[in-house]
Amino acid sequence: MRVIAGKARRLLLKTIEGQDTRPTTDRIKETLFNILNPDLPGSTFLDLFSGSGGIGIEALSRGADRAVFIEMNPKAAECIRGNLQTTKFTEESVVMNCDVLTGLRRLEGKDYVFDFVFMDPPYGKESERQVLEYLASSPLISEDTLIIVEADLNTGFDYLESMGFECRREKIYKTNKHVFIAKGVVL
Numbered sequence: 298m299r300v301i302a303g304k305a306r307r308l309l310l311k312t313i314e315g316q317d318t319r320p321t322t323d324r325i326k327e328t329l330f331n332i333l334n335p336d337l338p339g340s341t342f343l344d345l346f347s348g349s350g351g352i353g354i355e356a357l358s359r360g361a362d363r364a365v366f367i368e369m370n371p372k373a374a375e376c377i378r379g380n381l382q383t384t385k386f387t388e389e390s391v392v393m394n395c396d397v398l399t400g401l402r403r404l405e406g407k408d409y410v411f412d413f414v415f416m417d418p419p420y421g422k423e424s425e426r427q428v429l430e431y432l433a434s435s436p437l438i439s440e441d442t443l444i445i446v447e448a449d450l451n452t453g454f455d456y457l458e459s460m461g462f463e464c465r466r467e468k469i470y471k472t473n474k475h476v477f478i479a480k481g482v483v484l
Contacts, residue, residue: 298351303358305384312349313372325470330355337361340412345397345428350377352415357386365391367400401431410439417447426456433460444478
């Protein structure tokens with residue numbers, strides 16, 4: 298795994314052994330950041346279920362001012378810290394080793410309003426739904442925040458409108474998809 302573009306371009310990132318994380322492939326990461334790139338410079342980026350931190354690090358490399366990583370697995374959190382040292386992004390980053398909902402609660406009241414929230418939760422556990430329920434009334438996001446969920450192809454998002462969100466875009470790949478979500482007007 299590597300950083301594709303920006304300040305840390307071509308630097309290799311470490312991942313942890315085993316099946317606990319699913320690093321996003323370079324091809325999918327490239328497609329994602331081609332979509333996000335115009336709005337990344339100067340942004341704040343929240344990487345949930347961070348794994349090795351590759352998505353948040355790519356955002357920093359491409360011009361995000363700040364990234365927060367929330368990862369429950371201690372080995373993965375340590376891997377993120379190592380990758381941040383390798384890429385020299387430790388000053389622009391916060392790594393939280395806790396479950397995502399606990400991390401979100403801890404961030405509230407610390408003047409964070411994120412421009413981007415990326416999450417790649419374990420498939421088939423409805424974790425994305427729990428996080429979206431929480432974010433629906435959280436001060437951590439605004440009407441301008443773009444939430445990106447990496448999910449398997451069978452994951453449905455028909456509940457978004459009832460939470461006050463709308464699906465802005467969906468990018469389908471061979472085995473998974475990115476769903477781009479923002480606050481919408483509830484009728």
